[in-house]
Ligand SMILES: Nc1ncnc2c1ncn2[C@@H]1O[C@H](COP(=O)(O)OP(=O)(O)OP(=O)(O)O)[C@@H](O)[C@H]1O
């Protein structure tokens with residue numbers, strides 16, 4: 001049986017013989033939190049690090065504003081993590097397939113083929129780019145998703161349900177999304193443990209961040225979930241006075257949510 005620590009959510013395989021008791025007191029080897037499942041033992045049983053069932057941290061990169069470096073963030077963050085020996089899956093969840101094309105792949109298969117053809121194993125469409133980096137590609141067939149699925153109950157969990165099957169294979173899953181807040185981004189948000197919102201330091205971008213924050217709050221209320229988000233300043237021009245002013249405003253408005261790393265670029 002698999003149990004999860006109710007503080008840090010690390011999951012463990014528990015030996016079946018331990019579960020024969022009524023209340024089981026266990027201590028998480030990762031965060032040391034003691035919690036109860038079912039046994040009559042008085043002192044906590046130490047959980048073994050070797051029994052940890054790891055699952056990927058799923059990070060969605062989104063902003064309904066276009067051209068703010070969502071795809072670039074996804075690729076570069078993925079590459080950096082993979083160089084640190086983390087196993088990373090990049091998910092291209094944008095029909096334009098910029099992420100797929102950037103990595104040099106044809107738009108031959110996508111998440112659509114996987115779901116429509118009822119392929120049993122999600123691994124059949126995943127491409128291995130390098131030792132620690134994989135891609136779930138996109139293609140224009142993904143355009144059909146909203147048409148066929150938008151009216152179905154639970155359409156927003158389509159990606160989450162598929163990623164659940166493979167999450168144990170990776171340390172991180174990074175999802176790239178289109179510049180809109182509809183079918184694809186909603187699915188990507190529902191699949192995520194956390195969100196990165198890249199933004200330029202421009203007036204309209206600031207407004208875009210506010211809108212994404214609002215949508216995340218609505219989802220948290222509606223689905224009773226926690227979806228922490230952080231803002232990544234991208235395409236920052238340190239010579240621009242306007243950009244510096246907007247950065248100050250963003251820091252005031254989203255105190256504690258702006259990532260320390262600022263990515264320079266653009267005009
Ligand atoms: N740090 C940077 N320096 C210079 N150019 C950059 C930088 N980051 C991204 N770019 C360029 O900015 C453009 C937009 O980046 P990107 O495609 O990642 O944005 P996006 O938010 O994914 O766009 P879309 O909303 O269209 O999907 C691209 O041409 C990209 O190469």
Ligand SMILES: [Mg+2]
Pocket residue numbers: 070071072094098176177178
């Ligand atoms: Mg993009």
